[in-house]
Amino acid sequence: MDDKKVLVRLENISKNFNNVKVIKDVSLDIYKGEFLTLLGPSGCGKTTILRMISGLDDVTKGKVFIDGVDVTEVDATKREVNTIFQNLALFPKMTVKENVGFGLKMKKLDKNIIDKRVKEVIKLVKMEGYEDRFPSELSGGQQQRIAIARSIIMNPKVLLLDESLCSLDLKLKKSMQIELKRLQKKLGITFIYVTHAQDEALSMSDRIAVINNGKIEQLDTPENIYKNPKTVFVADFIGEANILDGKVVNVNDGVIKVSLFEGYVIEIETDEKYEKNEQIKLIIRPENIKISKKELINGIEGVVTETTYNGDSTKILVDVPLKEDIKVSTTDDDKYNSSTKVYIKFDSKLIVPLRK
Template sequence: MSEKKVIVKLENFSKSYGPKEIIKSINLDVYEGEFITLLGSSGCGKTTILRAISGLDEPTSGRVFIDGEDVTHLEARKRQVNTIFQNYALFPLMTVYDNVAFGLRMKKVPEDEIKTRVDKMIKLVHLEGYENRLPKELSGGEQQRVSIIRGLINNPKVLLLDEPLSALDLKLRKKMQIELKQLQRKLGTTFIYVTHDQDEALSMSDRVVVIKEGNIEQIGTPIEVYEKPVSLYVADFLGEANIFKGKVTNVSNNKTTVNIKDKFDLTITEDNYQIGDSVNIVVRPENIRLTLVARKNNCIQGTITNMVYDGYITKVFIKVNNTSYEAIINGNNKNYKINDEVYLYWALDDSIIIGDKK
């Protein structure tokens, strides 16, 4: 396989607003054609990164490259990237057609070519017949599609999407997620997507960049960041996590034994730790199974304190030594009820071990 081409490169990029440092010297390579998501809670600096790439803000220090060219100080309008804004930012007095044609008109593309390209784009997102409508005459989802093709029509090297689906209701958001991903595959355009929604990040991205307080916490495929989080923050931010804090008491045969607060021992298949290390063991709720009969390994006894029926799954909360843990069981399982004494267990491989330094 040939080396993937880097289309956007951030080099020691940092950004401060006044005395407040938003981004602390990060490096990031985005490959051509990938769907990469910047994921973080609000205020973590993910939008700041996007604005540095689009040119709407200049970095405080560091450099930005697009397709090998240093664009750190290049105006936004001269960059071959386009941004999709959270509130769509459609021009209110222009029709759908004029909105989509705006970028090409600024480049002085001949009107008949504009017509062909706009028609093609409108067809791409199934908005035929809407050309002469004004943005306010469209639904949220339709406005979003217009704003996406208004960017895409310029054949940008990268499309930057700043929480583009957050204003839509859940059902429409799910639908647009699939549409966006299909669109990206079809066109092969590089998408840099900003969101605080972990479901969105996991379901759409080729790679996820988890950002915490202006630093990149982890970069990896959705499976990597979900199943092999490098820190408790990542583990907790992406989905639910049961965290057991403890100390390594024994290491042998690729197996490590961890004692959790003198209460019980857990065993995991890893040997990168030494006796005495403080570690956290993370187990996803969907990997925890319940049983009424004790098992040999990694089996803890607890009491069910609450059950939340959620349609296709039921969330079960179990109290073990005054700490509450969560397990997920399928559907509406009638075997368990509140105040039942149950045993939790899980496969050895489903334990994620994270050192305490992280």
């Protein structure tokens, strides 16, 4: 990915449905060969963005470029983009072979060429031997593979996946994720993946665009999205986070002092310029909080209200002199029963300050 060639460019696109603004002035560059995820809650407009790239929905305002060509007015049938639909939308009255070969048949290619390509692609998705079955005779995962095969046979410049893994059970989902990544690397196709599941987005994507209310909240790598959320929404939506209110009490050259409550002040390094007495939000991930039954230097005293065992970690809710209980995630073996008196301490380097 050294040559960052822009493959899909969305230029100030907006979309109205019945005079309701669904997409508000979104601009986005998607690079060749990357796996980009549009992540957001349902109804945020992520699927609409996808449909505007595929051409199944037109844009109200703005422009769509694919490979440098303005395709805003180009019909979906002619865009070199293919979609894998949420419900897969396989053709029920066609066999696997016919489903996969459909796009090439529409191009009126020679039958021998179609057969050869179908064979190749079916092999690629490891579905040999199922050529003459009907979609209804396949399992969920197999249908998924056929839907993928049906799209990649077209050699699309971009493959759009609309919540395609949502209907699968957890184990199958994991294996399909790996499969998708494998195919993407092998074919070098650009993937744009739409999902509301943040774990999928974090594990599969090169970059994630977090969408909320028809706008991009943050566009960044999974790591940056998780570690340095730019808005409270992103912090809250991706993973678990404690979102605390604080007041800046001292500003000093890249370091601010923030008071969380009467008598408790922490120092945070930041490049952002804050004013004294400014009200800000602090984002702290549960795993960045230390918890102990013994007193910690500069720690906060609290009482355990709830513990949840998750196998690899334990989630603990601690009641402290703040508005909400603090979520702590720990991997140590100490038992923290309800009403145990504990001390917690924030790792001040991993606190992200945000303006409201």
